[in-house]
Amino acid sequence: MLVRRLALLAAVTCSTIAATGHAATLVVNSFGAKGDGTTVDTVAIQKALDKGAGKHATITFKPGTYLIGSIFVKSGETLNIPAGVKLIGIQKLEAYPLMPTRVAGIEMTWPAALVNVYKQSDVVITGEGTIDGDGSYWWKSYWDLRKIYEPKGLRWASDYDAKRPRLIQVFDSKNVKLDGMHLERSGFWTVHICYSEDVVVDHITIRNNIGGKGPSTDGIDIDSSKKILVQHADIEVNDDALCLKAGRDADGLRVNRPTEDVVIRDSVIRTGAAAVTFGSETSGGFRNIEAYNLTAYKGVGNGVLIKSAKVRGGLGENLRVHDLHLTDVRIPIQVNLNWNPSYSYAEMPKDATDAPPYWKVLTTKVPEDKGIPHFADVHIWNIEATGAKTAIAIAAYPQAKLKDFRIDHVSIAADSAGSIADTDNLVLDAITLKVPAGDRLKTEDNVGLKGLDAVTYP
Secondary structure: OHHHHHHHHHHHHOOOOOOOOOOOEEEHHHHOOOOEEEEEOHHHHHHHHHHHOOOOEEEEOOOEEEEEOOEEOOOOEEEEOOOOEEEEEOOOHHHOOEEEEEEOOEEEEEEOOOEEEEOOEEEEEEOOOEEEOOOHHHHHHHHHHHHHHHHHOOHHHHHHHOOOOOOEEEEOOEEEEEEOOEEEOOOOOOEEEEOOEEEEEEOOEEEOOOOOOOOOOOOEEEEOOEEEEEEOOEEEOOOOOEEEEOOOHHHHHHHOOOEEEEEEEEEEEEEEEEEEEEOOOOOOOEEEEEEEEEEEOOOEEEEEEEEOOOOOOOEEEEEEEEEEEEEOOOEEEEEEOOOOHHHHOOOOOOOOOOOOHHHHHHOOOOOHHHHOOEEEEEEEEEEEEEEEEEEEEEEOEOOEOEEEEEEEEEEEEEEEEEEEEEEEOOEEEEEEEEOOOOOOOEEEEEEOOEOHHHOEOO
């Protein structure tokens, strides 16, 4: 196990070092940026970024508040956002140009992020300053639309029709490092790493619940990417905090790009759906993922969460989650492969006219043999949890059981033990569940389950 872990860590860190050398420092104020919190500084900052492209230049700022729309960091440069600098997003959709990307598992045209690394290489974004999406405007636009959509059975379309800018997008890029910034009030996902390779995210603080709870404001999403290291994150969000994704339904199966060779470690999750999440976009699959030394508190729904749906497909294998420290987290270990049906299962309304193209993509039928997700060779261990509601909640499908799972060295104090279903060769070892007297793990349709009689209930 140690050899495998060292090899995986080497794979995701060996090449993610952008060259710096002795190169010029460009100050955006010299290109006309004001930093007065009123003037729109997008054009001036982009002039500096364009000037430094390919030259290993550092682009930086004098102290101030810079009101901006989308900016694009170019290959071979460093964007330095020092302490005393805030980049704040404009609350106008036209400030974020529409671009081809992937959003929530499907390829589509979508507003650019506030800060973009788009089809670039050898990029560093660093500093102790702040990137602020000023998200309340975008959050309200989402909730307003969802109030209209939900009664019509269109919950699944809400996230796609409410076009909200992400905070940082790393798309189809290589050799990128994000280091040290304070990120807050993202309109949508905070850091989205998609179709990218050799990316390090280090010492990032995310605060998305300032002035309200931003819906779907994921923390760090790793989407059909490989050789990724995320460490030393401190996260408050209103949805998935540290999340692995790989495409949705028919479009995700068409693209068929896995997320692989990822290490997530040494991070704190203060609010969010889970400490670490696999899914629900699972179509391209996951392999060689390790998440460890994560601490989560009240306001976090799950410790480790594996979620998908019967139209997602995909295979998750060689997944390792360990050393989680959980206080008042609702469900420390959960596998739910029929997650959130009103969002997961899209049906074209019979009276729909002029539906956008992505509605047709989302409602494309997936054959059952391709739609059922599979997970195998999963090891979860060294979990300590107090104040839980349910200790363990695991369920898959009778025709696609969770294969070769191992859960060991787990101590959970909870209101109920929970249940395990649909597994093949699940091994339990050194499991202690501190639950009300007489409560026991419920089991159903498990083949070759080992260690259930050795679970202790002190």
